[in-house]
Amino acid sequence: MARLLAIDYGAKRTGIAVTDPLQIIATALDTVRTHDLLDFLKKYTQQEPVEAFIVGMPRRLDNTATNNTPLVEAFIKRLRNTFPDIPVYTHDERFTSSMALQSMIASGSKKSDRREKGNIDKISATIILQSYMESQR
Template identity: 35%
Template structure:
């Protein structure tokens, strides 16, 4: 059976200092880190992907508390989502609860055997957190099929 390529899913882990981004492969099997950006760099990267007609969906991490309630950061994300919709009205954007993504990313980096110096490089946790968000989304899609 031959699989038909799809457009990619992009995941964003928004932070006040850095924004991590990951993308799926065209078959929605794997999450790959794209990098870490400031707000202007993220806009440029998304713009390039949109021009190449490569994005099916953008997933943005939405930081709810352990009991599912909004917190101070969800307000920041809400404003970011509004800006993203205004800047890229053609994008389909969804949110996904991310309350453990950065913690999980740190654990994965520790388990990977990378040195403490490498793990603490700016952006490494942010892009890893975006990969975790994307992996969770892709697994949910696979389970729904």
């Protein structure tokens, strides 16, 4: 079975999470510079089979688009063009950054680790992936 790969897309940094091959557990993979994201994904998909990409879609509480929504939509177009054989799904990413920070606090992370935005990005991607998997069950 192939992995699911979640993307918490940002203008500067992007958090990435993946499932295990049996798609049971979501795990933080990495945070990459957004400029390097497609190259990173190309290398990763050459090493590991990916069944689908799950991209966090930024929305406001009233379900309207945010300032980042057009950036994510443009990225999804590039992602679909680059990987035409891998489906791309979107999933609500509201509150994932605050949930990631709370998760880090609850797990006893040091303040310096919590200040590192890349850590929050990859944990946010993990939350997006876990939430997507739960919604599919």
